[in-house]
Amino acid sequence: MQSVFTGPVYVVRDNIDTDQIIPAQYLNLIPTIAEEYDKLGSYAMCGLPESLYATRYVKEGKVDSDYPILVAGRNFGCGSSREHAPIALGSADCKLVLAESFARIFFRNCVATGELYPCECPERLCDLLKTGDVVTVDLDAATVTVVATGKVYSFKPLGDVRPVVDAGGLFNFARSSGMIAAQA
Amino acid sequence: MTLTEKIMARAAGKSRVEAGDNVWVSADVLMTHDVCGPGTIGVFKREFGQNAKVWDRQKVVIIPDHYIFTADSKSNRNVDILRDFVKEQGIPYFYDVIDDPSGHWVFDPAKGLTNRQYGSNYAGVCHTALPQKGHTRPGEILFGTDSHTCMAGAFNQFATGIGNTDAGFVMGTGKLLLKVPETMHFRLEGALQPGVMAKDVILHCIGEIGFDGATYRALQFDGPGVANLTMDDRMTIANMAIEAGGKNAMFEFDAQTKAFVDYRCKLNGTKATYEPVERDATEKFVYEHVVDLSKLEPTVACHPDPGQRKRAKDLGEVKLDRAYIGSCTGGKTSDFLEFARVLRGKQVVITTFGVPATPEIVHDLQTARWGDQTVWQILVAAGVQMTENAGCAACLGGPVDTFGRMNSPMKCISATNRNFPGRMGHKESQVFLASPATVAASALTGRITDPRDYWN
Numbered sequence: 001m002q003s004v005f006t007g008p009v010y011v012v013r014d015n016i017d018t019d020q021i022i023p024a025q026y027l028n029l030i031p032t033i034a035e036e037y038d039k040l041g042s043y044a045m046c047g048l049p050e051s052l053y054a055t056r057y058v059k060e061g062k063v064d065s066d067y068p069i070l071v072a073g074r075n076f077g078c079g080s081s082r083e084h085a086p087i088a089l090g091s092a093d094c095k096l097v098l099a100e101s102f103a104r105i106f107f108r109n110c111v112a113t114g115e116l117y118p119c120e121c122p123e124r125l126c127d128l129l130k131t132g133d134v135v136t137v138d139l140d141a142a143t144v145t146v147v148a149t150g151k152v153y154s155f156k157p158l159g160d161v162r163p164v165v166d167a168g169g170l171f172n173f174a175r176s177s178g179m180i181a182a183q184a
Numbered sequence: 185m186t187l188t189e190k191i192m193a194r195a196a197g198k199s200r201v202e203a204g205d206n207v208w209v210s211a212d213v214l215m216t217h218d219v220c221g222p223g224t225i226g227v228f229k230r231e232f233g234q235n236a237k238v239w240d241r242q243k244v245v246i247i248p249d250h251y252i253f254t255a256d257s258k259s260n261r262n263v264d265i266l267r268d269f270v271k272e273q274g275i276p277y278f279y280d281v282i283d284d285p286s287g288h289w290v291f292d293p294a295k296g297l298t299n300r301q302y303g304s305n306y307a308g309v310c311h312t313a314l315p316q317k318g319h320t321r322p323g324e325i326l327f328g329t330d331s332h333t334c335m336a337g338a339f340n341q342f343a344t345g346i347g348n349t350d351a352g353f354v355m356g357t358g359k360l361l362l363k364v365p366e367t368m369h370f371r372l373e374g375a376l377q378p379g380v381m382a383k384d385v386i387l388h389c390i391g392e393i394g395f396d397g398a399t400y401r402a403l404q405f406d407g408p409g410v411a412n413l414t415m416d417d418r419m420t421i422a423n424m425a426i427e428a429g430g431k432n433a434m435f436e437f438d439a440q441t442k443a444f445v446d447y448r449c450k451l452n453g454t455k456a457t458y459e460p461v462e463r464d465a466t467e468k469f470v471y472e473h474v475v476d477l478s479k480l481e482p483t484v485a486c487h488p489d490p491g492q493r494k495r496a497k498d499l500g501e502v503k504l505d506r507a508y509i510g511s512c513t514g515g516k517t518s519d520f521l522e523f524a525r526v527l528r529g530k531q532v533v534i535t536t537f538g539v540p541a542t543p544e545i546v547h548d549l550q551t552a553r554w555g556d557q558t559v560w561q562i563l564v565a566a567g568v569q570m571t572e573n574a575g576c577a578a579c580l581g582g583p584v585d586t587f588g589r590m591n592s593p594m595k596c597i598s599a600t601n602r603n604f605p606g607r608m609g610h611k612e613s614q615v616f617l618a619s620p621a622t623v624a625a626s627a628l629t630g631r632i633t634d635p636r637d638y639w640n
Contacts, residue, residue, distance in 0.1 A: 015396075015489050015604070017489075017604035017605075017607075019580070019581070019604055019605070019607050020604065020605060020606060020611075024580040024582055024607075025581060025583050025584065027220075027250070028219075028251055028258035028259045028583065031223045031226070032222075032223055033226070048605075049605050049611045049612055050612075051612060075395060075396040075429065079426075079604055079607075080580070081328075081346060082220065082347070083223065083347035084223075101399065103399065105331060105346070105347065108350065109349070109350075113347070113349050170349055171227075171352075183231070183233070
């Protein structure tokens, strides 16, 4: 599995709730239908107020984001239990979120779907980085390196969460580890 | 063990568990709705096969309630997906919008947003409908594909919100791996003063611990003050445990719980046996807070999150564009009664919307008479735009044609449960959360107003 990711970050602040990740009006889309999955990606993070976030996460008319890494403050993904939230990010080609802390259901949904790695970083990276800064994230070493400065920050190792996301989510992991029977 | 630990231990078949343990628990009820149900069904079929059967058709409850009264074709389609699945699986507890089991749901905007457009089975907002239809029982485990599933903690039950993938897993196996949460303890004492409501209790508690102060934790409410709270009050409080990041809420079982649950299970012919859990000396908490209910004042959570606690009386300078009453936490009969008590004989000065949570509540308000008028008529006479189409409506924004949705930047005071940016529609709008009484008083002045000035 890929363990090193390099790319520009998109930076948001504290308390980004699921309505900002995927606004409720798009919950009419069903994530298990392929074309609606893609559509969800095109709306990822579009609930952020423009007055606070002038740069869009996904450019108008695109389905993927230019930012494979999201950086956030406290309580990222709070609010609703909608699985559309990690799915919209994963569909937009987001690989991982580096947040100071996560809301419980969002964290669990990241793992269950295997859409992205939720990495908890005690450093407030959202104060230290700005949108567009390029970083390298090494999941094995649990480090973030800022490419321009060479500065290195550590995050909490993913532990048991890592192999579940590696496998592509709860069901794939449970099958590959023999917890549930292989698909008929 | 705490009440939450006792229920999880029982559901895991263990004599004891403690906070931090990861245990497989058996579900008593899995609830889903029109927004997450089709995706859950998609996961279930993808993973267990196109011909798979749910683990126990008596334990799956399906309640369309979110995007019902909208002309959005995908939303209407999603209700049809639920109906097809229920038919295929033989699920008895499906509260369809229409009565024809082979029909298709199409909302007709030409009939208007306020006139009733549902059949006899429709139940309204899932969290309010679950107890009304006899699906909440003490000591049980309830999973729902909705974060406000924690409302059923009012009934001494472990209830929590989960995503589609987890729900798909529960649908196929009846089980889920859970971490036993630490418990935060809120001891309630005394009784609320006139003009102060259950919503003020929970807004006080969230303000105390912050919007993420209960992340991964259970919130246990007990103490002598609980006897002074109705089941509706307890539901209002438990509903918003998630607004502090909580995994679940938990109330003690008492005579009121028993009377409510027994009546509702018998009325609806659902399973009427259950085993509550009781407190003992072995419970350990990670946090303790005593709330003297008699000292609480009308409280508001300001934009942009439910932890921004202020007293209503200190916010008189905040000018409002709109007022809203509705949702699982704030659209119950008792909520509308306090709302009407403030508004009776007066006129709102800002646009005010009222959305009862369930058809039963619509019926209550249209049949309860105060003098020569029904409560419904009193509200309409005061200038409130009331809809008979019970549902989640604008609490979560929804499709653009949703009743009461904010489609431009404005300030709204609302009896709902969440106020992050964009929650009720436009992403530059602002929502202030408050009790139905505070919403009503504010609707009369156009500014955030302490309802005790209008109490009669």
